[in-house]
Amino acid sequence: MITVESLTKRYGGLTAVDHVSFTAQPGRVTGFLGPNGAGKSTAMRVMVGLTEATAGQATILGRRYTDLPNPGREVGVLLDASAQHAGRTGREILTIAAKTMGLPTSRVDEMLARVSLTDTEATRRVRNYSLGMRQRLGIATALLGDPEVLILDEPANGLDPAGIRWMRDLLRDFADAGGTVLLSSHLLHEIEAIADDIVVIGQGRIVAEGTIAELLASASTRVCAADVTALATALAAAGHEVTLTPDGAVQTDATPAAVGELALAARIALTELRASDGARLEEMFLELTADTQRESRLTDLEGAA
Amino acid sequence: MSTALLTPTEAPAAPRPRTAPAPIPFTRLVGVELRKMFDTRSGRWLLITIAALALVATAAVIAFAPAEFITFESFATAVGVPAGSLLPIVAILAVTSEWSQRTGLTSFTLVPRRGRVLGAKLVATVLVGVVVVPVMLAIGSLGNLLGAAIHGIDPVWDTSAQILAQNVAAFVLVMLIGFTLGVLIRNSPGAIVAYFVYSLVLPGLLAALAAFQEWFRDIHLWVDFNMASTVLYDEHPTGEQWAQLGVSGLIWLVIPLALGLWLVRRSEVK
Helix, strand or coil: CEEEEEEEEEECCEEEEEEEEEEECCCCEEEEECCCCCCHHHHHHHHCCCCCCCEEEEEECCECHHHCCCHHHCEEEECCCCCCCCCCEHHHHHHHHHHHHCCCCHHHHHHHHHCCCCHHHHCCEHHHCCHHHHHHHHHHHHHCCCCCEEEEECCCCCCCHHHHHHHHHHHHHHHHCCCEEEEEECCHHHHHHHCCEEEEEECCEEEEEEEHHHHHCCCCEEEEECCHHHHHHHHHHCCCCEEECCCCCEEECCCHHHHHHHHHHCCCCEEEEEECCCCHHHHHHHHHHCCCCHHHHHHHHHHHC | CHHHHHCCCCCCCCCCCCCCCCCCCHHHHHHHHHHHHHCCHHHHHHHHHHHHHHHHHHHHHHHHCCHHHCEHHHHHHHHHHHHHHHHHHHHHHHHHHHHHCCCHHHHHHHCCCHHHHHHHHHHHHHHHHHHHHHHHHHHHHHHHHHHHHHHCCCCECCCCHHHHHHHHHHHHHHHHHHHHHHHHHCCHHHHHHHHHHHHHHHHHHHHHHHHHCHHHHHHHHHHCHHHHHHHHHCCCCCHHHHHHHHHHHHHHHHHHHHHHHHHHHHCCCC
16 A cells, blocks of 8 residues: 655655555555656656655655565555666676565565576676667566565566566556556556556646546547537436537537436437547647646636536 | 446455564674675775785885895885775775765665665774785795895894784774765765865975974874874883874774764765
């Protein structure tokens, strides 16, 4: 369990993380989603004590990270797979971590097998590793101490599709066994595929959060009828918001069920009725990524949510 | 809102029962830091180079020194040159690689109290000095025996145990200077350059200043740690010389190290 409370980090005039609060629950994968430079990495560094917060705090398993007696045994951390001494072998890097945590070296072999690094690869220097191999090594380091919590910054970076699939299964199993997973990504579809809960961050602030179902669920219904005008009138009369789309359909905030009942009562034959595609999150995310009109767009979304 | 219906209803899996892990003992950290000093090519080659140069220096004394200079002191001085310039680099890299190679990201997440990591590095550095310098001196001793045999003379052991111990202390002090520069600068090339400025350029500057400025001449030995350290090669240092070593050490070692440690604890690890 990770609890982040009103976490703020300022660099001079720049606020990299702005009153961020959320909870990553055990048994669930929490996706930390945001465009590059949104403050994800800074927030994660604060969580593990590498960066001091300007205000607010983060606790992991109820304690501040820096107060954990042997953090590697409780929290697996991977912030940057490239941050390794290029002259060490993969095995040596794991051995150092195992020794620091007080684990037997047999654990190193277990982890190498777990992340599918072969003996030959493990005896090569990290200088010669691909980014994908470094990510696997980083995951192995994070899992080494059999932690309860995982904090991973962009772990899928550099992995091939099979590797991404492997990572997804691994994190799923970890969460299903009761572990807490917090992983960041700037790719929506990656988060969609793996996370149970999503925290969306932009410009250092949380702009949306909730379960994946909530966030991906449509906020509106698309409906077509033989008599569109009558349908629109009936919906408006029932107090729903109604917009006509250019292709002759009606877009409304009523649920499909409500629309169906209304249409039945008004004896209007429907030709199409469905929840609009869960485009809200993606749209919001695109808006976040684009620099223009960010503020106004976010206000709209917050009003709509 | 309708979307609430889509919220998954399964309860989170029960957390696995756990006991809090024991704290990491400091001795374990020292062991890990010692290992990290020599498990890379640069670390290993530095050590090999120090040993190889000690052998070369020993051979040079045997080959070129006249018989009256075949004494233990000559050999100890000769093997001291490579050790004196390279051991501080071992100390520097032990600290700076955490930043230059960015391993600090892992080291300081596994041990968030940075003072403990640096403390372990400090102890490891001193241990390396305390082990390597006697090994160098042992190489010198063998050279002395061999040289004496070649020249057909009795080996001359003209160095007291006290001087040997002081020798080791002198090497540890230069390593600590390297360590301090590493902590302050936190960048491998920068700290190495700073060390050579400190050990090669600074003494000349301070000596020149003392030669031309009367006011500085009086305090020179109190502020020049390099110079004050040479007392460790003397048989009978005076109380004033020890005091000068202490005062200049405070200026060049204790205060900068304290400042560096304070900065490291506050700095951001990226």
